[in-house]
Amino acid sequence: xxxxxxxxxxxxxxxxxxxxxxxxxxxxxxxxxxxxxxxxxxxxxxxxxxxxxxxxxxxxxxxxxxxxxxxxxxxxxxxxxxxxxxxxxxxxxxxxxxxxxxxxxxxxxxxxxxxxxxxxxxxxxxxxxxxxxxxxxxxxxxxxxxxxxxxxxxxxxxxxxxxxxxxxxxxxxxxxxxxxxxxxxxxxxxxxxxxxxxxxxxxxxxxxxxxxxxxxxxxxxxxxxxxxxxxxxxxxxxxxxxxxxxxxxxxxxxxxxxxxxxxxxxxxxxxxxxxxxxxxxxxxxxxxxxxxx
Numbered sequence: 111x112x113x114x115x116x117x118x119x120x121x122x123x124x125x126x127x128x129x130x131x132x133x134x135x136x137x138x139x140x141x142x143x144x145x146x147x148x149x150x151x152x153x154x155x156x157x158x159x160x161x162x163x164x165x166x167x168x169x170x171x172x173x174x175x176x177x178x179x180x181x182x183x184x185x186x187x188x189x190x191x192x193x194x195x196x197x198x199x200x201x202x203x204x205x206x207x208x209x210x211x212x213x214x215x216x217x218x219x220x221x222x223x224x225x226x227x228x229x230x231x232x233x234x235x236x237x238x239x240x241x242x243x244x245x246x247x248x249x250x251x252x253x254x255x256x257x258x259x260x261x262x263x264x265x266x267x268x269x270x271x272x273x274x275x276x277x278x279x280x281x282x283x284x285x286x287x288x289x290x291x292x293x294x295x296x297x298x299x300x301x302x303x304x305x306x307x308x309x310x311x312x313x314x315x316x317x318x319x320x321x322x323x324x325x326x327x328x329x330x331x332x333x334x335x336x337x338x339x340x341x342x343x344x345x346x347x348x349x350x351x352x353x354x355x356x357x358x359x360x361x362x363x364x365x366x367x368x369x370x371x372x373x374x375x376x377x378x379x380x381x382x383x384x385x386x387x388x389x390x391x392x393x394x395x396x397x398x399x400x401x402x403x
Contacts, residue, residue, distance in 0.1 A: 111135050111136070111173045111174055111313075111314070112135070112136045112138070112170065112171065112172050112173045112174070113130055113135045113136065113137050113138065113172065113173065113174040113175075113176070114138045114140055114166075114170070114172040114174070114175045114176065115127050115130065115137060115138065115139050115140065115150075115176045115178065116140045116141070116157060116175070116176065116177045116178060116179040116205055117140075117141055117177070117178035117179035117180065117182075117220070118137070118138075118139025118140060118141050118145050118150065118152075118178070119139055119141035119142075119143040119144060119145050119146065119152075120141065120178060120179075120182060120269070121182065121263070121265075121267070121269035121270075121271055121272055121302065122178055122182075122220065122260065122263055122302050122305060122306065123139070123141070123176075123178040123179075124145065124146055124147070124267070125265070125302040125303055125305070125306035126176060126178065126306045126309055126310070127139050127145055127147050127150050128147055128306065129303075129306040129307055129309070129310045130310060131147055131149045131150055133310060135174075136151070137149070137150040137151065138150065138151045138152075138153060138170060138172065139151065139152050139153070140153045140155050140157075140166065140179070141153075141154065141155075141179070142154055142156065153166055157179050157180070157197065157201035157202075157204060157205060158196060158197070158200065158201050158204070160204045160208075163204055163205065163208055164208060167208045167209075167211070167212045168212070171212060172209075172212070172214055173214065173215050173216075174214065174215060174216050174218070174313060174314060175205065175209045175214050175216075175217050175218070176218045176219075176220070176309070177202055177205050177206075177217070177218070177219050177220060178220040179197070179201060179202075179205075180194075180197035180198040180201055180202065180236075181193070181194045181197055181198055181233065181236070182271045183233075183270060183271040184224065184230060184231070184233040184234075187231065187232045187233035187236065188231045188232055188233065191231075191232040194232045194233060194236050195232070195235075195236055195239075198233075198236035198237065198239075198240060199236050199239050199240050199243070202219065202240045202243070202244075203240075203243060206243070206244060206247055206253075207247075209253065210247065210251045210253055214253070215254060215314060216254045216255070216256070216313065216314045216319070217244070217248075217253055217254065217255040217256075218255070218256045218258060218309070218312070218313070219240060219241070219244055219255065219256070219257050219258065220258055220260060221237045221238075221240065221241055221257050221258060221259045221260070221322075222234065222237045222259060222260060223259055223260070223261050223324065223326075224237060225237040225238040225241055225259060226238070226259070226373075241257050241322070244257065245257075245320075248320060254316075254319040254320075255319065255320065256312055256318045256319065256320075256321055256323065257321070257322040257323065258309060258312075258323055258325055259322060259323065259324045259325065259373060260300075260305060260325050260326075261297070261298050261299070261300055261324065261325065261326035261327065262297040262298065262299045262300065262326075262327070263299075263300055263301075263302050263305050264299055264300075264301060264302065264387065264391075265301055265302035265303065265387070265390075265391075266387070266390035266391045266393070266394045267302070267394070268394070268398075272302075274299070274336075274387075274388065274391060275391050275394075275395075277336075277337075277340060278340060278344075278388060278391040278392055278395055279391075279395050281340050281341070281344055281346065281348045282344065282346070282392060282395045282396065282399070283395075283399070285346060285347065285348055285349060286348060286349040286350070286351065287337050287340065287341075287348060287349070287350045287351065288351045288353065289333060289337065289350075289351065289352050289353065290353050290354075290355060291333060291352065291353075291354060292334075292352050292354040293332060293333045293334030293337065293352045294332055294333070294334065295332065295333045296330055296331065296332050296333075297330070297331060297333070297336075298326045298327045298328070298329065298330045299327045299329055299331065299336075299384060299387075300325065300326055300327030300377075300378065300381070301327070301378075301381065301382040301387050303382060304327070304378035304381050304382055305325050305378075307378060308325045308376050308378060309325065311376075312376075321374060322373045322374075323373060323374055323375075323376055324373045324374070324375045324376065325376055326375065326376075326377060327377065327378070327381065327384075328377045328378070328379075328381060329381075329383075329384045331384070334350075334352065337350050338350075339384070339385070339388065340388060343385060343388050343389060343392065344392060
């Protein structure tokens with residue numbers, strides 16, 4: 111199928127492009143940067159430029175659209191609320207309307223667990239707003255859509271919003287881990303490879319139309335357990351500092367404060383083991399360190 115991945119050069123988007131290419135689809139990565147996958151077709155287009163987007167849709171006639179574009183880092187959205195709403199809401203509306211205009215068969219939106227949380231500030235607000243807008247467009251225009259609420263995604267690639275990678279990098283280079291909370295916060299981590307596989311599995315399947323899906327891992331860890339895991343795997347004497355001076359914009363144990371739409375949970379089986387995932391992060395950090403030296 112002819113598939114557009116908005117945000118295809120980003121953290122999760124790059125894995126999704128790889129997974130779709132591996133399935134034999136004609137994949138178009140739309141981003142401000144080119145895709146790292148040589149088999150994908152790259153288009154450098156700003157999602158706020160509706161005229162450029164219209165030309166892109168008109169020329170390519172996509173059958174499937176994934177939208178992973180916009181702010182993906184919570185702290186960036188807090189610091190730039192107007193930009194967050196522009197990219198995560200208005201940009202998404204441009205893509206959504208063009209998907210309807212050009213008869214896209216299935217629209218899949220990358221949301222977040224923060225969409226159903228009182229935490230997450232402007233990031234969570236932008237995601238929930240887009241979810242509601244997509245649902246309304248779907249009802250009025252009979253658009254087949256699926257909302258993908260991603261949990262805590264990580265991998266061994268260095269992206270700005272890859273928390274575990276930067277945690278490992280800090281531990282490796284600085285021999286320390288500094289955390290703003292008390293370490294009791296819990297997360298269900300999922301490797302980006304597994305999250306991408308799950309995202310492909312739901313592609314164009316009627317049983318997932320109109321659904322909100324949680325894509326999360328099956329390994330639940332407290333942050334302090336994660337820090338100890340990194341320390342033991344590294345075999346380095348790492349100083350762990352829990353500042354406990356405020357972690358107000360992040361949820362503690364669960365993102366759920368209310369449930370606007372009932373979600374179905376998907377977990378990968380098989381999945382990339384957490385220990386192996388962290389080891390691969392260390393290997394890449396070490397290789398990059400050697401290259402820099």
